[in-house]
Amino acid sequence: MSISVLAVDDSRTMRDMITLALKDEGFEIHLAEDGQHGLEVLEDIAPDVIITDINMPRLDGFGFIDAIRDRSQTKHTPILVLTTESSAELKARARDSGATGWIVKPFAQDKLIRALRMVAG
Amino acid sequence: MSDPMNDIRASFFIECEELLEGLFDALQTMSDGSADDETINVAFRAVHSIKGGAGAFALDQVVSFAHHFETAMDDVRSGKLAPSDDLVQLFFRCGDILSDLVRAARDETTVDAALVDPVLEELGKYSTSPDSGEAEEEISDFQPLTLDLGDLGAPADGADDDFDALLASLPPLPSDDEPQEPVARTVVFRPEPELYKSGNEPLFLLRSLGELRPSAVRLDFDPDSAPGARMTWTVEFDDPVKCEMVEEVFEFVQGLCTLSFGSDASPRESVPAEEAAGTFAPADLPMDKIPEPASPTSDVAPPLATIDPAATDEDGPAEATTAMPGGAPKGGAAPKNMASPTVRVDLSRVDRLVNLVGELVINQAMLSQSVAQSSLGSNTAITSGLEEFLQLTRDIQESVMMIRAQPVKSLFQRMSRIVREASAAVGKKVVLTTDGENTEIDKTVIERLADPLTHMIRNAVDHGLEKTEDRQAAGKPAEGQVRLSASHKSGRVVIEVSDDGGGINRPKVRQIAIDKGLIPEDAALTDGEIDQLLFMPGFSTATTVSNLSGRGVGMDVVKNAITALGGRISITSHAGKGTTFSISLPLTLAVLDGMVVSVAGEALVMPLNAIVETLTLDGESVRRLGPNSNVVLVRESFVPLLDLGVELGYRAPKENYAGAIALLSGQEDGHRAALVVDSIEDQRQVVIKGIQDSYGRVPGVAAATILGDGQIALILDPSDLIQNSSGQSRAPANIEAV
Numbered sequence: 124m125s126i127s128v129l130a131v132d133d134s135r136t137m138r139d140m141i142t143l144a145l146k147d148e149g150f151e152i153h154l155a156e157d158g159q160h161g162l163e164v165l166e167d168i169a170p171d172v173i174i175t176d177i178n179m180p181r182l183d184g185f186g187f188i189d190a191i192r193d194r195s196q197t198k199h200t201p202i203l204v205l206t207t208e209s210s211a212e213l214k215a216r217a218r219d220s221g222a223t224g225w226i227v228k229p230f231a232q233d234k235l236i237r238a239l240r241m242v243a244g
Numbered sequence: 245m246s247d248p249m250n251d252i253r254a255s256f257f258i259e260c261e262e263l264l265e266g267l268f269d270a271l272q273t274m275s276d277g278s279a280d281d282e283t284i285n286v287a288f289r290a291v292h293s294i295k296g297g298a299g300a301f302a303l304d305q306v307v308s309f310a311h312h313f314e315t316a317m318d319d320v321r322s323g324k325l326a327p328s329d330d331l332v333q334l335f336f337r338c339g340d341i342l343s344d345l346v347r348a349a350r351d352e353t354t355v356d357a358a359l360v361d362p363v364l365e366e367l368g369k370y371s372t373s374p375d376s377g378e379a380e381e382e383i384s385d386f387q388p389l390t391l392d393l394g395d396l397g398a399p400a401d402g403a404d405d406d407f408d409a410l411l412a413s414l415p416p417l418p419s420d421d422e423p424q425e426p427v428a429r430t431v432v433f434r435p436e437p438e439l440y441k442s443g444n445e446p447l448f449l450l451r452s453l454g455e456l457r458p459s460a461v462r463l464d465f466d467p468d469s470a471p472g473a474r475m476t477w478t479v480e481f482d483d484p485v486k487c488e489m490v491e492e493v494f495e496f497v498q499g500l501c502t503l504s505f506g507s508d509a510s511p512r513e514s515v516p517a518e519e520a521a522g523t524f525a526p527a528d529l530p531m532d533k534i535p536e537p538a539s540p541t542s543d544v545a546p547p548l549a550t551i552d553p554a555a556t557d558e559d560g561p562a563e564a565t566t567a568m569p570g571g572a573p574k575g576g577a578a579p580k581n582m583a584s585p586t587v588r589v590d591l592s593r594v595d596r597l598v599n600l601v602g603e604l605v606i607n608q609a610m611l612s613q614s615v616a617q618s619s620l621g622s623n624t625a626i627t628s629g630l631e632e633f634l635q636l637t638r639d640i641q642e643s644v645m646m647i648r649a650q651p652v653k654s655l656f657q658r659m660s661r662i663v664r665e666a667s668a669a670v671g672k673k674v675v676l677t678t679d680g681e682n683t684e685i686d687k688t689v690i691e692r693l694a695d696p697l698t699h700m701i702r703n704a705v706d707h708g709l710e711k712t713e714d715r716q717a718a719g720k721p722a723e724g725q726v727r728l729s730a731s732h733k734s735g736r737v738v739i740e741v742s743d744d745g746g747g748i749n750r751p752k753v754r755q756i757a758i759d760k761g762l763i764p765e766d767a768a769l770t771d772g773e774i775d776q777l778l779f780m781p782g783f784s785t786a787t788t789v790s791n792l793s794g795r796g797v798g799m800d801v802v803k804n805a806i807t808a809l810g811g812r813i814s815i816t817s818h819a820g821k822g823t824t825f826s827i828s829l830p831l832t833l834a835v836l837d838g839m840v841v842s843v844a845g846e847a848l849v850m851p852l853n854a855i856v857e858t859l860t861l862d863g864e865s866v867r868r869l870g871p872n873s874n875v876v877l878v879r880e881s882f883v884p885l886l887d888l889g890v891e892l893g894y895r896a897p898k899e900n901y902a903g904a905i906a907l908l909s910g911q912e913d914g915h916r917a918a919l920v921v922d923s924i925e926d927q928r929q930v931v932i933k934g935i936q937d938s939y940g941r942v943p944g945v946a947a948a949t950i951l952g953d954g955q956i957a958l959i960l961d962p963s964d965l966i967q968n969s970s971g972q973s974r975a976p977a978n979i980e981a982v
Contacts, residue, residue, distance in 0.1 A: 133289065134297060135255060136252060136259050136293075136296075136297040136300070137293075137296060137300075139252045139255060139256075140252060140300055143248050143249070178288070178289050180282075199443055200443060201445070202443055207292070207296050207299065218499070221441075221442065222442065223443035223496060224444070224496030228296050228299060229300035229301075229302075237452070240448065240451075240452060241448055241449060241493065241496065242443065242444060242445070242448060243448065244445075244447070244451065
């Protein structure tokens with residue numbers, strides 16, 4: 124059974140990269156352009172895991188994670204944060220905001236898949 | 245099939261252009277003083293996204309510069325730095341450099357450090373972070389991750405070999421003795437309640453751990469512990485496993501669990517975390533901070549029995565998957581969500597469509613013609629059906645053309661950089677205002693407009709605007725204005741470049757033209773004609789060639805470029821008030837509304853927008869000035885008469901033009917001429933087929949087309965015809981009737 128992923132990033136390049144990395148690896152990919160769009164998508168689907176960028180227009184990653192954790196359907200959905208810095212501070216901030224894990228951009232395909240399997244089976 | 249990575253790379257550079265556009269928009273808003281918090285966020289995100297994408301393609305120069313740029317912007321965002329005018333101007337320069345770097349990366353070249361370093365140095369002056377070393381360190385994170393995965397990605401079989409070698413060389417001592425490569429044979433994992441809240445799931449972690457080939461797993465349940473912290477897994481390995489690899493598995497839950505390592509093959513029943521040879525610093529663990537007993541365990545269903553190592557295999561039993569927190573329904577009818585309402589299409593596909601629609605237009609015209617020539621009445625179903633077909637064809641054609649249309653905004657933004665650079669180079673204060681940025685025009689036109697427009701903008705700053713002192717002396721504001729506007733005007737796009745400078749110095753222009761032998765010393769020229777001298781090849785007003793606008797390119801080159809796009813350029817200038825260059829361009833390069841005329845038995849197409857009116861000449865109005873030189877009186881003004889048959893070399897001049905049909909053609913610059921034809925055949929849209937590739941440039945001819953009956957007709961270029969006509973020098977245009 125494929126793992127369904129919702130990837131939220133305002134950068135088209137990043138969405139393309141995620142799609143390319145996952146599409147032939149048994150993942151079902153859904154995309155959104157920012158947190159607000161991500162929440163709209165979540166009205167229709169219940170992904171197994173959510174990947175989100177932090178710096179985004181309208182609703183940023185932290186606000187998006189807050190909103191995800193507030194919804195009963197997604198309270199426990201694993202969330203991976205995409206971050207360009209691998210600093211401990213940012214990881215701690217992601218964690219505090221309710222994220223499950225993180226992926227440092229730029230990511231390698233196997234690293235991304237590993238991280239997804241780590242949080243979503 | 246193309247490499248998907250290359251596609252993404254190409255798409256990344258397109259996205260970069262959009263991001264840079266957004267960046268400059270935001271900077272402009274900041275510069276205008278009307279910025280809010282979101283403005284700097286937009287600017288920051290643009291640079292941040294460029295950095296992120298550039299990192300993925302290992303574009304180190306871009307990443308490094310974007311990082312410094314972004315850091316300064318982050319400081320503004322967080323209020324550490326005030327967005328002073330100087331800083332915003334510096335950000336503009338940074339944006340320019342970033343654009344250069346991105347384009348250089350796209351073209352696989354580099355940007356000279358001599359351009360980048362001074363800006364970085366300036367940025368450094370604003371740095372609020374005393375620790376610049378940290379920034380450098382962060383940058384080193386931007387290695388493509390394929391490198392840094394190295395040993396982690398190694399297959400387990402290979403790892404076994406490593407371990408065998410390791411075991412052979414080392415006695416099975418506690419891992420602490422080998423700080424470089426600590427190994428363990430027992431891993432004890434005890435989740436804290438917080439772990440479940442973060443969305444992590446012990447089962448998946450253990451499954452990932454299963455890839456390291458443990459020999460046994462045991463679960464201990466302690467009913468006395470806090471809910472959510474009652475389970476402890478002990479995983480045993482026959483062959484020692486690198487602690488680092490285990491830590492990698494538990495990376496996300498560091499601080500949310502107790503993880504300990506043992507070198508003993510058979511540890512005690514329960515390993516207290518503190519006693520175990522730990523590697524995760526206990527200080528990191530919130531051992532003393534047990535959260536509210538929210539009983540997260542009720543939401544998950546961890547297996548209560550000892551897990552068989554088999555269950556930790558990747559394709560584990562089905563129930564392993566159902567134990568997922570959140571119990572998300574999978575697959576099924578969930579619709580795929582499209583991220584964006586836009587579709588990106590390869591340009592060649594659009595062009596093919598444009599071409600096919602062009603063929604359709606021709607085909608439709610041929611059909612109309614056959615029906616018209618048949619004996620069918622005008623009220624038959626065929627003719628009314630054909631009417632609708634005609635309408636539909638037109639609609640399709642317009643829609644297809646719209647696909648190629650783009651707003652001129654990106655072009656205008658590039659010009660704001662030109663103004664910044666040009667004004668800095670000549671030491672003038674200049675403000676660029678733009679108008680009509682959303683006016684759309686064919687993509688190719690936009691691309692080919694960049695060079696001429698750049699030159700015109702440089703000219704406006706360099707020659708158009710006076711020196712600051714002169715402006716002040718004339719009672720004008722010190723800051724010069726350059727205005728760039730685009731608008732739709734009767735089926736064409738008009739782009740204007742105007743300045744509020746001193747206007748064209750006509751006596752000086754005239755003198756230069758005389759000195760260079762372009763006009764005779766006694767030439768009587770109107771103001772408009774003097775202005776036209778600027779477009780003559782070899783004309784340059786700068787006394788010394790500045791490295792700014794005098795790059796060996798004159799306005800004649802600009803004019804040729806515009807003409808090649810089917811456009812026209814004209815000047816209006818008022819002494820002391822400024823100069824306006826006006827470019828009028830066709831909306832599309834693919835079709836043209838034309839008048840089909842016949843000259844000496846040849847079908848020719850005259851662009852409709854060049855025709856002011858059609859005339860039937862009477863003997864009275866035509867005046868003969870000399871051999872092959874006639875003028876015609878049109879509403880009290882004499883207009884040169886050009887016989888197209890003669891101009892194109894089809895026939896000898898006629899003795900008498902009385903009764904002949906002429907097309908009065910008007911140019912942007914006010915030049916007019918009456919073009920004599922034998923008859924007017926039709927008025928219709930024609931599809932432009934280039935002939936330059938096959939025949940080079942043919943004077944007076946812009947292109948060719950295929951008419952409804954399959955006949956090939958040349959499309960005329962009236963402005964070229966009029967300006968290079970054989971009678972031109974003898975019959976100056978626009979002689980006012982006395």
